[in-house]
Amino acid sequence: MMNNQLIVSPQWLFENLNNPQVVIVDCRFSLADSQLGKKQYEANHIPGAYYLDLNQDLSSPVGEHGGRHPLPNIAELAEKLSAIGVNSQKTLVVAYDDSRLAFASRLWWLLRYLGHEQVAVLDGGFDCWEKAGYSVTKVIPTSRGGTFIPYVQSEKVVDFTYVKTHKDNPDVVLIDSREGDRYRGERESIDKVAGHIPGAVNYPWTEVTDASGCILPHIEQSQRWQNIDTTKEILVYCGSGVTACVNLLSLAIAGIPTAKLYAGSWSDWISY
Template identity: 65%
Template sequence: MNDRNLIVSAEWLAANTENPQVIIIDCRFSLADPELGQKQYQESHIPGAGYLDLNQDLASAVGDRGGRHPLPNIAELAAKLSAIGINSGETLVVAYDDSRLAFAARLWWLLRYMGHGKVALLDGGFSGWKAAGYPVTSSLPDRPDGKFVPELQRDMAVEFEAVKERKDLPDRVLVDSRESERYAGLREPIDPIAGHIPGAVNYPWQEVTDETGKVRSASEQKQRWTELGKAEEIIVYCGSGVTACVNLLSLEIAGIPDAKLYVGSWSDWCSYQL
């Protein structure tokens, strides 16, 4: 484990797949094909891994407000975490996906939001695991239930009104995590309005990892955020509050804690402009 225990290597995880204090969660998902992740998990996954689905488990139904991936029902998610075998404050959860942490980081953030700090991400994801020659299986895990009791850290998240009120204040920074073309309004494949929240600066989430999904070094993460390090408050958003979590991970690795997630993100902001 490294980078303040936020990232684990495939080598470390391979040595700990049988560790009763470690629970592995597969978070593979495709926005273009929402059933693909579940199918991939059923076909092959890291031995012992459970599965959590972005739409079904890590978000709730879309409403008029709140964006495309509102926070899940916390009681329901806590019950699922318990059923997977996670004990609050005890179990180390290791999450992975195959999308440069796009979905695994959402679980990483949610667990911390629910008061569970013992969570890490698999460097290189599922492809990195396979490339290193480690085994995969289609067998479903059979673990005893845990007891997950959430203790919400409500100051980790902000909603529309808070963003509207704070975005222009001195020493506050609003970070847009989408790719630069979407930030600039040159392309918008999903939401009804193109552009960004006025005053936001652009730090694309893909910069946190290399092309293989390996997390860039702590020194590189620190360098990314040099200009924002002295901000009194950093609020991070993306399209729907999912990939922004990759930037929140980057900030943690860089030693800049306490940044907040605008959960509804651009998709929520848009809903107030229509």
Template identity: 60%
Template sequence: MTDPIVSPQWLSQHLEDSDVVVIDCRFSLAELELGHQQYRTRHIPGAFYLHLNRDLSSPVGKHGGRHPLPNPDKLAKKLAAVGITSSQTQVIAYDDSRFAFASRLWWLLRYLGHEKVAVLDGGFSRWQEEGYPTSSDRSTAKPGKFEVNLQPEWVVDIETVKARKDLPQVMLVDSRSPERYRGETEPIDPIAGSIPGAVNYFWQGVTDETGSAKPTDAQRDRWQEASAADEIIVYCGSGITACVNLLSLHLAQVENPKLYAGSWSDWCSYLR
């Protein structure tokens, strides 16, 4: 399967497949343990939990942003521990935040060389609304074998952004809300504003209000202006919700967009 988004119906039909592993990515930036608590209370049967801060990010430093990319080898061990085998296991990631955290895992797995990954359309809420079962049981796994095949060209750092952002064929995309992009409000980082030259594509435009992906045609229409760019660099606050736009670009068949992983939280750390 190559579709990056699957329906609850598809997942329900394949939930017992030996080569399918489901990962719960629910998280709250305001309440750091809320997602894990929700998982322990109720989750999709057989799902495992990966925590944004502990599993899908590295420890925070002076620079590098609020959610630096995880160490590939450490993440590979965690993926293997929940039964994921490189190039073999079909991974389904879900959250309850319009793909905000599931798309981080979707992007990370592909960054590590594992293409067989998709996000659950509508997340946990749609799964429940459509009447599919949930569980509070602890999931157990037969360990897999995960080998890293890193795609380093998918990521850029602050120096690359500075050097390339004003070139005529480079499109720098800010994925945050219009208010944060314009610098009118900043609820998380110490400085408000955006990187000069960036254009705003709010990540929540990828889904409808129920958290389901908009049709592929709508994703293509959304990125019409991107067709003229030779290079697209995407950022957000800390490299999380930018991955929703990267998923949208993938759906729109726009090739080779790059993630500024440190994003605004890294950029503004040099402004203080």
């Protein structure tokens, strides 16, 4: 284990594949093809892994406001987590993807938001698992049955009104997690409006990992945030509340676990 269970290595996961206290979740997804992740999972996945879909399981249907990936219905997600064997405060959930932790971190944050601290992401994701020579399978695991009881940590999330009324407060830091060109408004391939929330500073989520998707060392995560005043309230957003979770993971690794997610993010902000 590394960083107090925030990250696990492929070797650690391999050694714990049959650990009854571990549940593995495949979070692979493609914003360009919403069916791709599930197809990849059905073709091959880490033995024993269940699949949770960003759109179907880790988000609610899109509405007028709330962004492109509104937070999921809590009762429905709790039921799904119970069905794959997650027991509150007991089961270690290990999430992985093949997108530099983008979707695995969404599940990581959601579980912590629901009061379940026993969650980690797989360092390097599915690609590093395969490159390490560990086996994959097409076998879909059967339901295990667990009891997941959500205890919502409402202080971990903020909405449009909160950001609007607090963003200019000198004791608040607003972090935009998108790539630099999207932050600057030079490119916008997803949302209808380009630019960023006034006052936000840019910390691209892709800087948390290297090109292969492996998380950068603890010291580098800490150095990333050295210019952020940690006595201030930290609000983090991205395009739709997904990749911001990679920055929240980085902040947690750096010892700054109190940062909050603007769940609707840019896609919600521009809806007003």
